[in-house]
Amino acid sequence: MKAVFRMFSRTAQGLSNEHLFYSSQCVVYCEGKGTDHAYSFDQMFWKNIFSKCGINATPKSLGSKETVIAMANEVIEKDISNVVVALDADYDRFYNETIGDRRVIYTFGYSFESDICFGLDFLLTLNLFVNSSDPQAESTKFSTFLSQLDRNLSRAAIVDARYIKRTVALFDRKKPQSLIVSTPSGPVLNLRMFLSKLAAVRASPKAGSFIPPSERVNGLRSFFGKMVSKVIYTWFHRLSSRLSGRRVDYDVFLANAICHIKLGVAGDDMYDHYNSSIAAALSS
Template sequence: MTSFTRTESGVTNYKLFYGVDLVVFTEGGNKSYSFEEICEGKSNCESIDIKFWNVILTYYLKHYKFHFKAVGSKETARKICNLIVSNKIKNTLVTIDSDLDDFFGSKFISPAIIYTRGYSWENDVFCDLLIKKQISSFLLTPYMSSEIENEIDSHFEIFYRHASRLLKLELIYRSNNLKFISSCCGDSFIEKKLHPRLKIKEVLKLSNKKKIELKRPVRLNLQKNTLCPIMFTYGKLQLTIAIAIISFVCKKYTQIKTFPKDILITSMIEFYKAHTWTPTFCQAFSQ
């Protein structure tokens, strides 16, 4: 094991150690590890990120064998990315959230570094089309009524109207090397007991607390058409509103009254796996 520790070449040789074609580093997991700890062989072996990226990679790279290691830290993932683009490590993939890197030109360009389409896997998986399919699977009717479909659309329309403003705020803070709502847990800002809604008062409270951190004058020099709240809403917020909508609609129209979060998440990833590559889904998701 000594030849695999504390060296960049050791990371390259992980594929031999695990008997695979590629070692895949993801974010996520219960614990964050430094690059030095990764070189010592430490990592999370279970995470939602691993489940999501396994779906992607086993579809597109069917004939490859993978070993996944979740590092729990974007900083560590980016350290590995730097080593990949400088050709210091090989036989390695990094799968990473896009976050808001599109806006700041901080994405790595390499076939061995793969980004989510939206802010994070939550945005890719919890899109309205797949949420409708998930809700439809709970119904005891052969199809979803227009009443239910319109209600789902209405909840998302209201949320994204506010999310567009949140995205602008988040970008303002990020341009000052700060975070706004992405520094918090998404659960804090979504009303779940009544109608699934963004808690505007909580957002205003956070804004009043954090605005003193901003440098003046405050500017955001971005084209409006790049600010897509569906793609770039904070992933944890997207996850929370989506689960709240699923729960609310199903409680209203079905006999199912409890929806364990972890089960819904894994179920949605399975829906993503089953439907992502159908012509209908690809056409809708590319618009």
């Protein structure tokens, strides 16, 4: 696949025609590390999102966000068609750093992990992994847990967004599991530990961010996506262990959530975000 990318990246016309090689409607360049024979989670996510919006897309992982942004700049500079560049939003909206071109689209939430949790089909996931005698009761418990988690993460999202560009980090983003603590109502972000380095962060160089009034801060949607997915996975894993004694692997949980994500219907925020973004990206 890397050889194919080099072949088609020689000219703007070659990139514009690359989708024909795959018999698809467009090529979607995204983050992540796929292989010639296996999709990355990013590729799985974008393939499924485009499919749910009625588009047969070929996703291709390029690696880091910086590499994908470089591809976006090339697409814009060469005015390439039939190509979409898909990025995790992170806190780019809070800093007005999103790329304003229709061919560049962003996740609804912080990252694809945020979106699959936001659109998790809980009952389908429960029935896949757990033989519950009362799935509706478990679904009600999960909804209560999500509401509590959203409140728990909302303050963290504001603080994290404000200080993300400081030279001192609030927490190790490579170890999101380290900040999860158990409570009687389920796993949550340990706010005390999360805020323990706040004084040092505030004293470090770099101005804080300005969160635009139009940008709504939602704990589940806005906070660091890997942390959100780890907390929700931990809750579900404990449910599965308690009811059936089965261990649910995180990657399996993630893959299932991607494949069965619920975008909702017209009028729902996430559905409207992706439907309008993809339609605009492919408009001539």
